[in-house]
Amino acid sequence: MGGANEKTRLEDVVPVPAETKSTDTGYTITENTVINIRDEVAAGIAELLAGLLRPATGYELPIINGSTRGSSSGISLRLDGAPSDVGEQGYRMQVNPSGVKIRANKSAGLFAGVQTLRQLLPPAIESETEQSVEWTVSGGHIRDYPRFDYRGAHLDVARHFFGVDAVKQYVDYLAQYKVNYLHLHLTDDQGWRIEIDRWPNLTDEGADSEVGGTAGGYYTKEEYIELVEYAQDRFITVIPEIDMPGHTGAALESYAELNCDGEKRPEDTGVNVGDTSLCVDKEVTYEFVNDVIKEVAEMTPGPYLHVGGDEAHILSDEEYNTFMDRVIPMVLEHGKQPIGWHQVLGANPPTKTITQYWYPGRDAPEVAAAAKEGHEIISSPASRAYLDMNYNDQDGVGQDWAGNTSVKDSYSWDPGTFVDGVNESSIKGPETALWTEFVETVDDIEYMIFPRLPAIAELGWSPKKKTTWIEFRQRLAAQGPRWDIQEINYYQSSQVPWP
Ligand code: TNX
Incomplete structure (x- = not known):
C-alpha cells in the first residue's frame, strides 16, 4: 500500500479475492477504450460499468457488441472462458497492456468482476466530475468466487x-x-x-x-x-x-x-x-x-x-x-x-x-x-x-x-x-x-x-x-x-x- 499515486494491487480489493497473481504491466483506460460484450445478458452490466467510468474519465467508452473477431481490446465482459470452479457468482479477470478481460459462467459473476475492477482503478474514479488521472489497472490475473453463496x-x-x-x-x-x-x-x-x-x-x-x-x-x-x-x-x-x-x-x-x-x-x-x-x-x-x-x-x-x-x-x-x-x-x-x-x-x-x-x-x-x-x-x-x-x-x-x-x-x-x-x-x-x-x-x-x-x-x-x-x-x-x-x-x- 502506498501514496495516492500508487496503483491498487490486485490483492488490495475488499472483499479480498480468492487468488491473485500480479504481473509488471497493467492496462490504462484511455479515450480509445471500448467496453466489449458478446452476450446480450452482459449489456446491462456493461451499461452500469460505463455509467461508473464515464463521469470521472470523461471518456466516451462505447459499448460494442463484438461478435466480430479482433474487437477484444479494452474492457471485455463475457460469459465464457471462466473455469467451472468459479461457480455461478465467481469470475476470472486478466489484465495486460491490451485490456481487461472479465470472464464468468453467469452474469452475477461478471457483475462481481466489475465491482473488483472498480476498486482497482484510482479512487478518483468515484468522482462525478472529470478528473485528470492516469486510469491504470495493475496487471495480472484474478480468480475469485465467494465462500458463502448468501451474503x-x-x-x-x-x-x-x-x-x-x-x-x-x-x-x-x-x-x-x-x-x-x-x-x-x-x-x-x-x-x-x-x-x-x-x-x-x-x-x-x-x-x-x-x-x-x-x-x-x-x-x-x-x-x-x-x-x-x-x-x-x-x-x-x-x-x-x-x-x-x-x-x-x-x-x-x-x-x-x-x-x-x-x-x-x-x-x-x-x-x-x-x-x-x-x-x-x-x-x-x-x-x-x-x-x-x-x-x-x-x-x-x-x-x-x-x-x-x-x-x-x-x-x-x-x-x-x-x-x-x-x-x-x-x-x-x-x-x-x-x-x-x-x-x-x-x-x-x-x-x-x-x-x-x-x-x-x-x-x-x-x-x-x-x-x-x-x-x-x-x-x-x-x-x-x-x-x-x-x-x-x-x-x-x-x-x-x-x-x-x-x-x-x-x-x-x-x-x-x-x-x-x-x-x-x-x-x-x-x-x-x-x-x-x-x-x-x-x-x-x-x-x-x-x-x-x-x-x-x-x-x-x-x-x-x-x-x-x-x-x-x-x-x-x-x-x-x-x-x-x-x-x-x-x-x-x-x-x-x-x-
Ligand atoms: C432485537 S433482533 C430485535 C429488534 C430490535 C433490535 C435492536 C430481533 C430479531 N429483534 O426488534 O430492533 O434488537 O438491536
Whole structure:
C-alpha cells in the first residue's frame, strides 16, 4: 500500500479475492477504450460499468457488441472462458497492456468482476466530475468466487422510514462490496411500510409515523417493485420481512378486529419491544396473514419470505406454536421458502424453514439441534453483525445491549463456525442487521455501516485463510479516499490506518 499515486494491487480489493497473481504491466483506460460484450445478458452490466467510468474519465467508452473477431481490446465482459470452479457468482479477470478481460459462467459473476475492477482503478474514479488521472489497472490475473453463496444485509425501514432513493443508495453500497441479499424489515410496532390492497388501513393509518413521532411513510406496490428491480439489476435479491405475530403494533393500530379485545391499539412511537401480538385465537388473523403473504409473495420474485417470529413475549409457547403452525405453511403455499428469526424454532417448523440466528453469544443449543435436523442458518450474531450497536461509548448513534462493536470486533469472527455445534455446511452465510430505532438519517446509516458492512461482506466472500485483521485494516484504510469522494459519512475508527 502506498501514496495516492500508487496503483491498487490486485490483492488490495475488499472483499479480498480468492487468488491473485500480479504481473509488471497493467492496462490504462484511455479515450480509445471500448467496453466489449458478446452476450446480450452482459449489456446491462456493461451499461452500469460505463455509467461508473464515464463521469470521472470523461471518456466516451462505447459499448460494442463484438461478435466480430479482433474487437477484444479494452474492457471485455463475457460469459465464457471462466473455469467451472468459479461457480455461478465467481469470475476470472486478466489484465495486460491490451485490456481487461472479465470472464464468468453467469452474469452475477461478471457483475462481481466489475465491482473488483472498480476498486482497482484510482479512487478518483468515484468522482462525478472529470478528473485528470492516469486510469491504470495493475496487471495480472484474478480468480475469485465467494465462500458463502448468501451474503445478506438487513435494513429496518419500520422504526424509521427510508424512502426509495435512500434504499437504492443502500443497494449501491451492498453491490460495491458483493453483498447479494437485501432483507427489508417492512413492518413493526411503529410502522407498516408496504401497501396491501386487501387491507388498505395498514398504510392509510399504520404508516404515518415512526419512532419519535416524526412523519413515517410507506412503499406503494409500484415503488416496492421498482426497488426490487433496481436491486435485481445489481444482482441483489430482496427478502421482504413481515414480522409476526409480535412486532405488529402498526397492524393492530390499523384494524380493530386484529386485536383480541376488538379495540384499535394506539399509535406507537416508542422503542419498547415484545408487547404486541396478533390475536392467535381469531380466524380473521389468518385471513389477514394469508392476504398479506399472498400479496407480498406476488410482488417478490426472490425465493424467500421472512416471517419474523421474534420477541412475541406476550404469547404462551402454545399460542406461538399455534400461530406458526398455520403461518409457515402459508408461505410455502404461496411459493416462497420461509425464513424466521431463531425463535421460530420453538414451533418446530418444517426443515425448509431457514432460521436467522441473532443472539450475541455462541451458545445456542436449539440452533445447533436445528442444524442437525437439516435447517439452514443465516448467521447474524448481535455482538458482531448488529450494526446498530455503537462502536464504543463515544461513537455511534445506536445502542449497546449486545455490547459495543468495534470495526475489529465486527471482523473478528467466523460466520462458518460462530454458533457452537453448528457446522459450516449448515450456514447459508452471514447477514448484517441495521435496526433503526435511533438511526434517523442517511448520514446515520452510513456512519453505522461503514466500515463494518464491508468487514462482514469480506467474511462472507473471501476464503477464511485470507481474512486476517492485520491485512484487512490496510485494505480497509485504502477504501477511505474512495468513501471521501463518494461523500460517505463513514466512521474513522482509530483501529484503521487511514492514509
Ligand atoms: C432485537 S433482533 C430485535 C429488534 C430490535 C433490535 C435492536 C430481533 C430479531 N429483534 O426488534 O430492533 O434488537 O438491536
